[in-house]
Amino acid sequence: MPDSTNPPNPPTPPNPPTSADVARLAGVSRATVSYVLNNAEAVRISEPTRRKVRAAAEELGYVPHAAARSLRAGHTRIVLLPTSHVPAGPLYSTFLNELQWALRRLDYTVVQYGSLGLTGDEAVRAWAELRPVAVISLGETALSPHNVDTLKRAGARAVLTLGPERVAGAHALVMDQAEVGALAAAHLAGRGRRRIGVVVPEEPGLDLFSGPRLAGARTVPEVEVTPLALAYTEESAAALAARWGELGLDGVFAYNDEYAVLLMRALLDAGVRVPEDVAVMGADDLLIGRLVRPRLSSVRIEMPSGEWLAGLVDRAVRVPSAMAERYDLTGAAAVPREST
Amino acid sequence: MPDSTNPPNPPTPPNPPTSADVARLAGVSRATVSYVLNNAEAVRISEPTRRKVRAAAEELGYVPHAAARSLRAGHTRIVLLPTSHVPAGPLYSTFLNELQWALRRLDYTVVQYGSLGLTGDEAVRAWAELRPVAVISLGETALSPHNVDTLKRAGARAVLTLGPERVAGAHALVMDQAEVGALAAAHLAGRGRRRIGVVVPEEPGLDLFSGPRLAGARTVPEVEVTPLALAYTEESAAALAARWGELGLDGVFAYNDEYAVLLMRALLDAGVRVPEDVAVMGADDLLIGRLVRPRLSSVRIEMPSGEWLAGLVDRAVRVPSAMAERYDLTGAAAVPREST
DNA sequence: TGGAGGTGGTTACACGTGTAAGTGACTCGT
DNA sequence: ACGAGTCACTTACACGTGTAACCACCTCCA
Numbered sequence: 212m213p214d215s216t217n218p219p220n221p222p223t224p225p226n227p228p229t230s231a232d233v234a235r236l237a238g239v240s241r242a243t244v245s246y247v248l249n250n251a252e253a254v255r256i257s258e259p260t261r262r263k264v265r266a267a268a269e270e271l272g273y274v275p276h277a278a279a280r281s282l283r284a285g286h287t288r289i290v291l292l293p294t295s296h297v298p299a300g301p302l303y304s305t306f307l308n309e310l311q312w313a314l315r316r317l318d319y320t321v322v323q324y325g326s327l328g329l330t331g332d333e334a335v336r337a338w339a340e341l342r343p344v345a346v347i348s349l350g351e352t353a354l355s356p357h358n359v360d361t362l363k364r365a366g367a368r369a370v371l372t373l374g375p376e377r378v379a380g381a382h383a384l385v386m387d388q389a390e391v392g393a394l395a396a397a398h399l400a401g402r403g404r405r406r407i408g409v410v411v412p413e414e415p416g417l418d419l420f421s422g423p424r425l426a427g428a429r430t431v432p433e434v435e436v437t438p439l440a441l442a443y444t445e446e447s448a449a450a451l452a453a454r455w456g457e458l459g460l461d462g463v464f465a466y467n468d469e470y471a472v473l474l475m476r477a478l479l480d481a482g483v484r485v486p487e488d489v490a491v492m493g494a495d496d497l498l499i500g501r502l503v504r505p506r507l508s509s510v511r512i513e514m515p516s517g518e519w520l521a522g523l524v525d526r527a528v529r530v531p532s533a534m535a536e537r538y539d540l541t542g543a544a545a546v547p548r549e550s551t
Numbered sequence: 552m553p554d555s556t557n558p559p560n561p562p563t564p565p566n567p568p569t570s571a572d573v574a575r576l577a578g579v580s581r582a583t584v585s586y587v588l589n590n591a592e593a594v595r596i597s598e599p600t601r602r603k604v605r606a607a608a609e610e611l612g613y614v615p616h617a618a619a620r621s622l623r624a625g626h627t628r629i630v631l632l633p634t635s636h637v638p639a640g641p642l643y644s645t646f647l648n649e650l651q652w653a654l655r656r657l658d659y660t661v662v663q664y665g666s667l668g669l670t671g672d673e674a675v676r677a678w679a680e681l682r683p684v685a686v687i688s689l690g691e692t693a694l695s696p697h698n699v700d701t702l703k704r705a706g707a708r709a710v711l712t713l714g715p716e717r718v719a720g721a722h723a724l725v726m727d728q729a730e731v732g733a734l735a736a737a738h739l740a741g742r743g744r745r746r747i748g749v750v751v752p753e754e755p756g757l758d759l760f761s762g763p764r765l766a767g768a769r770t771v772p773e774v775e776v777t778p779l780a781l782a783y784t785e786e787s788a789a790a791l792a793a794r795w796g797e798l799g800l801d802g803v804f805a806y807n808d809e810y811a812v813l814l815m816r817a818l819l820d821a822g823v824r825v826p827e828d829v830a831v832m833g834a835d836d837l838l839i840g841r842l843v844r845p846r847l848s849s850v851r852i853e854m855p856s857g858e859w860l861a862g863l864v865d866r867a868v869r870v871p872s873a874m875a876e877r878y879d880l881t882g883a884a885a886v887p888r889e890s891t
Numbered sequence: 892t893g894g895a896g897g898t899g900g901t902t903a904c905a906c907g908t909g910t911a912a913g914t915g916a917c918t919c920g921t
Numbered sequence: 922a923c924g925a926g927t928c929a930c931t932t933a934c935a936c937g938t939g940t941a942a943c944c945a946c947c948t949c950c951a
Contacts, residue, residue: 227682227705229907240931245909254910255928274705277680278618278627279907282936287618294651304644311634315665320681322662325655340617341660342567365567365614445841476842499839501785502816569937580901585939594940595898619937622906 228271237267244268248275281342286366290319290524291343293326293334295416300467302495302514309517310347317525319345331358339365345524348372348381356380369527369534371520375423377537382527384515386540388420391510392427395464395492398508398545400433404462404490407434410470413442421466424494428464439463441470448477455483461490462551468493468500468509475507475550490551505549513542568611577607584608588615621682626706630659630864631683633666633674640807642835642854649857650687657865659684671698679705685864688712688721696720709867709874711860715763717877722867724855726880728760731850732767735804735832738848738885740773744802744830747774750810753782761806764834768804779803781810788817795823801830802891808833808840808849815847815890830891845889853882 230248234241239260246254247264267273281287292311311321322341326334335358338346346367348354359370359380370381377383392409399407409428411421429436437460441447455478465471471493475485485491485505493500493509500507527534570588574581579600586594587604607613621627632651651661662681666674675698678686686707688694699710699720710721717723732749739747749768751761769776777800781787795818805811811833815825825831825845833840833849840847867874 231907241908242910242931242933243929246930249909251910254930257929260929272701272704274676274679274701276622276682276907278622278682279936280680280909282616282618282622282906282938283908283910285936301641311663312665320662320664322660323651324660325652327655336614339614340620342616342618361612361614364612443838445838472842473838498783498785498813502812503843571937581938582901582903582940583899586900589939591940594900597899600899616937619906620939622908622936623938623940625906 227276228273230273230275232271233264233267233273236271237263239264287342287344288319289322289341289343289345290314291322291324291338291341291346293324293338293346293348295325295349295419300469300495301497302512306514306517307349310520311517313518313521314524317521319524331355335361338362339367342366345369345371345528347520347524348374354378354381368531369524371524371527374419382523382534383537384520384540385537387427388423389427389430390541391494391512391543392424392464393430394427394510394543394545395424395494396428396431396434396436398510398547399462399464399490399492399551400431402462402486402490402551405434406437406460407462407464408437408439408458408460410439410441410463410465410474412466412470413440413447417466424464424466434462441465441474443470443473445473445477448473449480452477452481452483455481455489461488462492463489464492464494466494468495468497468507471507471509471550472499472503475503486549486551492551496546500548508548508551509546511544511546513540515540567616568613570613570615572611573604573607573613576611577603579604627682627684628659629662629681629683630654631662631664631678631681631686633664633678633686633688640809640835641837642852646854646857647689650860651857653858653861654864657861659861659864671695672701675701678702679707682706685709685711685868687860687864688714694718694721708871709864711864711867714759722863722874723877724860724880725877727767728763729767729770730881731834731852731883732764732804733770734767734850734883734885735764735834736768736771736774736776738850738887739802739804739830739832739891740771742802742826742830742891745774746777746800747802747804748777748779748798748800750779750781750803750805750807750814752806752810753780753787757806764804764806774802781805781814783810783813785813785817788813789820792817792821792823795821795829801828802832803829804832804834806834808835808837808847811847811849811890812839812843815843826890832891836886840888848888848891849886851884851886853880855880 230244231241234244237244243256243260244264246256247261248268314321324338329337339361342365344367346362353374354372356379359378362370371384372378372381373384373386375387377385396407409425411425425438437458439451441451451474463474465474471491475491478485478489483489491507493507496509496511500509570584571581574584577584583596583600584604587596587601588608654661664678669677679701682705684707686702688711693714694712696719699718702710711724712718712721713724713726715727717725736747749765751765765778777798779791781791791814803814805814811831815831818825818829823829831847833847836849836851840849
């Protein structure tokens, strides 16, 4: 018993108070404290005792220990969100924010976990240590069926993947980014363009999106595709615009409205006319595309709302069986404006 | 012992394997398992035994239970990041991302925690349950000294606040958003403008930034300030531009480059000339401001890098005493371009 | 031969919590 | 007056881990 005669503000706070401390101060057993503080209804505790316990807890500033609690309970309410280290565009980042917020509202604890330089297996084991009740893999690293198994053995009741294809054992939200590229290329082809460039961001971490979008553009037979690396800086865009003539392109699909606006600006500054000399197309239908002149053509994507996904996770956790294994989030449409 | 004769793929995975299961399979005691798997050097274990244990752990897919571990250890490596539910601009959101990534690299577990509709005290108690080793309050709700005390009693070795003023007991990163507003207003005044509007976003959650920026603008004696509510949509901007004439303003400071670009577009579309009729000024010096015409004047802000802040947190955790109580992150400068 | 010292383990406890099962005191109906 | 039944608690165990303390065995030297 190290703390006799509690000073009001000890210079070195000794230890977080436990329910045993509360029990001692209230003059009851630890079990009673637990019953009172958890509002147990099956056990009858007199009102005066309840007040004593609550007062003692208040005075000590008692806060239960989440780790001990979930150790005892055998499960957590942690939802693991392995994220890459790049913001990946406003559309995606808004979605992510919504998702976190909605999960919090459903009383889950959201834990962000970057996989660092670890291999897939190492990363998954690190995730499993937290015993998350659900994992939402956003596709930075594709999960193997074995990984899904590891997570489920560690107590995960739901493993969701958001990516281009489905993973065995997990619930999959299949969203086909290839279709975005295909729509863009088809739209450019419809405008009579035949030799188009596809901007691939140099920033790492976007591969999951940029790869399929490029591949999708290649599936359109009428056009010939040239990949173009571009960093999200004015210098990089100016350099690309400077060698534009020798590329011989009459259309360009720029991965994203942000990259598209950047490139279009550089092209205009270099004297290339849009859309006369080159048609420019973005994606994600961001507000910025409507604020520039000429207005940017784009591809609108149906992102699921964060609330919807959070609700899906919640259902999957509560009734793991009664869930579809695959949800198709197809829904993209070209939005023609002035730049094509 | 429910699992005799382990089938390779049981349809219902029974329970996550524990170190006791590993010990049983390897034919050693649980302590030996712990020593081997944690590479304890103080205890001597023969090489054949080590291999047996590792093999057993591998076969069972054993993953340690983080909650049990940190319960025993008496501390965690959780860094709590109470965030608001709005992205709050690219500058800030990039910073946040950097921070999370850097913390992960230092082997901390980042937990995002929105405070929902809870009161300050309730929210802080919810945070304390996780026994985080550090809390980085990003100022959504200002912490009271009592709150800081609660967190420290719960084991937090460092509480950092990022906001306009310092909180007793916590390490403070004081970044004065008022200066941003003052600089913008002063710059407009220097261009001869006297009646300026200050755009205040209608989106909730930005109050912490927009409030001080507005107040800062008001500290400049030469100008008269009119607050202007604006949502981040084209409709809202168009509506504001439509009644521009009756406002009688010759300058506007728009909180953010994004809001500035939005408003400037609407003004130009409504026939208001920039900068002849009205000078427009943004903040945060985003790339977008350099891509529009006329180029947007802005206020550049020295945000600390995420790595820097992560390093600071790490030092605060390891040597709580040897730390300054206050860091001033002042460093803003007007960046004149064509819109003023 | 016998004790000192090293080798390779094991036994036992603590961390903080939730809850099933048990217990003593009191009331009540016959 | 005495078993049955309620009330208001307490006792005891389990969750999974790390580590200090203990112990059996072997080797080596006096």
